[in-house]
Amino acid sequence: MVAFLIESVVKVVVVFGVLMLMVAYTTWLERRVLGRVQVRRGPNRVGPFGLLQPIADGIKGFFKEDIVPANADKLTYILAPALSIIPAILIVSVIPFGESVTLFGREIFLRVADINVAVLFIFGLASLGEFGVVLGGWGSNNRYGLLGSLRAAAQMVSYELALGFTLISVIMVSGSLSLVQIVEGQSHVWNVFKPILWLPFALYLVCGLAEINRTPFDMPEAESELACGFNIEYSSMKFAMFFMAEYAHMISLAALITCLFLGGWNLPFGWEAPFVPKVTWFLLKVFVLVFFFIWERGTFPRFRYDQVMNLGWKVLIPLSIANVVAVGLYYTVFA
Amino acid sequence: MAVITPLLKGLAFTLSRFFSKPVTIQYPEEKREPAERWRGLHRLKSENGRLKCVACGLCEAVCPASVITVEAKETPDGRRFPERFVVEVTRCIFCGYCEEACPKDAIELTRNYEFCGYTREEFHMTRDVLAKN
Numbered sequence: 001m002v003a004f005l006i007e008s009v010v011k012v013v014v015v016f017g018v019l020m021l022m023v024a025y026t027t028w029l030e031r032r033v034l035g036r037v038q039v040r041r042g043p044n045r046v047g048p049f050g051l052l053q054p055i056a057d058g059i060k061g062f063f064k065e066d067i068v069p070a071n072a073d074k075l076t077y078i079l080a081p082a083l084s085i086i087p088a089i090l091i092v093s094v095i096p097f098g099e100s101v102t103l104f105g106r107e108i109f110l111r112v113a114d115i116n117v118a119v120l121f122i123f124g125l126a127s128l129g130e131f132g133v134v135l136g137g138w139g140s141n142n143r144y145g146l147l148g149s150l151r152a153a154a155q156m157v158s159y160e161l162a163l164g165f166t167l168i169s170v171i172m173v174s175g176s177l178s179l180v181q182i183v184e185g186q187s188h189v190w191n192v193f194k195p196i197l198w199l200p201f202a203l204y205l206v207c208g209l210a211e212i213n214r215t216p217f218d219m220p221e222a223e224s225e226l227a228c229g230f231n232i233e234y235s236s237m238k239f240a241m242f243f244m245a246e247y248a249h250m251i252s253l254a255a256l257i258t259c260l261f262l263g264g265w266n267l268p269f270g271w272e273a274p275f276v277p278k279v280t281w282f283l284l285k286v287f288v289l290v291f292f293f294i295w296e297r298g299t300f301p302r303f304r305y306d307q308v309m310n311l312g313w314k315v316l317i318p319l320s321i322a323n324v325v326a327v328g329l330y331y332t333v334f335a
Numbered sequence: 336m337a338v339i340t341p342l343l344k345g346l347a348f349t350l351s352r353f354f355s356k357p358v359t360i361q362y363p364e365e366k367r368e369p370a371e372r373w374r375g376l377h378r379l380k381s382e383n384g385r386l387k388c389v390a391c392g393l394c395e396a397v398c399p400a401s402v403i404t405v406e407a408k409e410t411p412d413g414r415r416f417p418e419r420f421v422v423e424v425t426r427c428i429f430c431g432y433c434e435e436a437c438p439k440d441a442i443e444l445t446r447n448y449e450f451c452g453y454t455r456e457e458f459h460m461t462r463d464v465l466a467k468n
Contacts, residue, residue: 036352039359040358295346
């Protein structure tokens with residue numbers, strides 16, 4: 001019992017620390033990559049290659065003045081950043097990032113928790129994260145903030161439907177809601193290599209980007225129309241928490257896509273690489289996806305609000321429903 | 336397909352940009368050479384260790400921004416020299432009329448564009464500062 005407790009605590013601390021480090025360095029990566037895409041250099045003054053920039057930003061965030069607007073709804077205003085970042089971090093707790101290792105004669109599974117409804121759990125938490133954004137915009141009692149959060153709510157609700165329908169086809173193929181079993185089912189063929197899951201993969205990528213409010217779907221934040229968006233009244237560490245939540249969501253989306261489609265910690269075609277811990281492959285895939293998210297941000301212009309809604313309701317939701325029917329038919333007829 | 340190809344094209348383009356060399360000039364370490372005829376901070380020219388300026392006041396008169404102040408004085412051997420020569424650089428428009436008006440070719444605008452300070456007084460460039468520039 002004690003050993004189990006110690007194991008769990010150590011795992012939680014390590015995963016949390018690594019996640020926070022990844023969040024910090026994703027901001028660095030984003031600024032560097034966007035810089036290079038725009039033929040600039042990006043931050044390179046603080047430390048070698050600007051590597052200490054996230055730490056400097058963090059220290060700066062702590063020391064900035066923390067402003068609470070006079071007319072803000074204090075409780076929701078203060079609660080919102082926490083409500084935004086906690087689900088984003090919790091998602092990572094059910095993501096398996098490797099098989100087991102043996103330490104001190106104990107078999108330790110490389111995941112914080114293996115629950116049999118992990119996919120549903122993640123889905124619930126992801127929609128909980130919306131409340132942070134919505135309440136933040138509403139609680140700060142600012143019209144721009146409110147507009148931004150309304151957009152965020154509308155967008156996330158409509159894309160969540162498509163996301164959920166897309167997920168159903170993956171679950172049908174894997175026959176399980178547990179992420180561990182979904183990953184283990186891909187030890188020979190990754191889901192993304194199965195022709196029947198090509199469309200869900202593309203849909204999931206697009207809907208996922210919309211779900212985490214990333215360009216080209218970054219509706220809640222718009223400098224030109226909303227003078228910033230839902231976080232307009234936030235400063236100091238509260239703003240930083242929204243920011244961290246955004247990046248944590250990005251990393252957890254990358255990890256989730258890795259688990260659902262890219263075979264988790266497995267190499268493709270059942271290959272085995274001796275001496276290399278399997279966590280490496282998992283982290284590598286997450287890195288590639290995060291890089292893709294940044295690269296794609298440097299490439300695509302953002303949608304207009306009505307275009308986002310049109311795409312969501314008229315294209316993605318019908319497509320994903322049709323996809324569910326198609327996968328279902330495939331399995332009833334051929335399997 | 337007609338929808339996706341342009342997206343991939345865009346991604347390919349930005350990726351090629353990603354691997355290209357940045358055009359940034361790293362300012363304090365690397366400096367861009369200013370243009371040949373760049374008009375920067377003024378210089379009072381000297382000849383044989385003496386200022387060429389005879390404090391005639393033509394530059395003061397021609398200056399459209401009225402930033403030049405000249406006070407003349409004479410040496411015992413009857414040579415005029417500027418006792419005080421101040422250019423208030425903060426208000427200067429760097430038109431170069433002082434250089435054009437000068438009959439003795441005693442003032443010129445250099446290519447120095449890097450002068451800064453914390454107070455307004457630091458920008459009241461005096462004779463000796465301008466001579467050394």
